[in-house]
Amino acid sequence: MMATKNPTSDIFKLLPELKALQDQVAQANRAVVALIQSVADLDDPGIAALFGISPSALTDLRNARTSSFNEAIQSGIPLFTLRITDPSVLSALRHNFGAEEVFQAIMSTIPSQEIPRGTR
Amino acid sequence: MARDNPLATLVGGELARMGARSATIYSILKSPRLCGRKMTNALARQVYLDATGKSSHSGLLPSSTSWYFDGSRRIMHASFILAMAWAWRSLGPEEAFIRSYAVYWRMTGGQHGADKDGAREIPADRAWKLVQDSLLPMQNWVEAKSKGHTAATPVIRLLRCKSCSVPIIASNSMLSVTCPVCRKKQDKKQD
DSSP states (O other): OHHHHSTTHHHHHHOHHHHHHHHHHHHHHHHHHHHHHHHHHHTOHHHHHHTTOOHHHHHHHHHOOGGGGHHHHHTSSOSSOOSOOOHHHHHHHHHOTTSHHHHHHHHTTSOOTTSOSBOO | OGGGOHHIIIIIHHHHHTTOOHHHHHHHHTSTTTTGGGOOHHHHHHHHHHHHSSOOOOSOOOOOSGGGGSSHHHHHHHHHHHHHHHHTGGGOHHHHHHHHHHHHHHHTTGGGOOOTTSOOSSOHHHHHHHHHHHHHHHHHHHHHHHTTOOOOOOSEEEEEOTTTOOEEEEETTOSBOOOHHHHHHHHHHHO
């Protein structure tokens, strides 16, 4: 019966480092969800753009409760993706924060649908 | 005099600390949404003096549009400021500028981020000129395009990079644009 109730408990005894990592992921998820909900509550288009949140997602987030994300938070799977993974950007972050690569990485998630691609 | 106008003291003082000259402070705060007619050149100079302890430089404000295209880093920094101002465009150019430059200023190190000459890649006066001259014309231009109408192309506007889609400044003679980072990658591939 216990095994049915909590089928992963035994396997996590064998893999303590995985359990610790998933706990850390859950903690980060909780912080990220709290942060984006604060952004949604602000209802500020510029701050939302910095987070890559579109106006329609902003409305969705404003209407959602933190508790509705609980299952996802606890899943152990990161709910966020890293904006900065390119080696040149990682290097620039440490040594040259004003580099073009850093600005490109930051701007790549700013919603810009209304901005034309070109005028040809 | 400045103490009688808390908004001018607070916002103008912060603008001065971010490097804006008194002429820029006056130009921003004279907006009806901010201080309106209460803002004068003399008040802006006083606000600057109170905030920084020295007199503001006199003389003409920078006006060259080609300056923003001089170097990859400058293009990216100017693009970031204008893209953020675009996100705040509903507030009008003055407030959009204050917010976007505050984000840029903090992002580039806050009070400790200036280079040895005490300037940023895009100083506040240049950033204001960019937002002031580009935001409303770009709004009109985008709106007209979406309705299938023609409108004057702004001297500087944002276009999305052909390759990575980030918003990049483009002059009115440029029909499309590739950001400096993608251009660098393309040049490397060709070599």
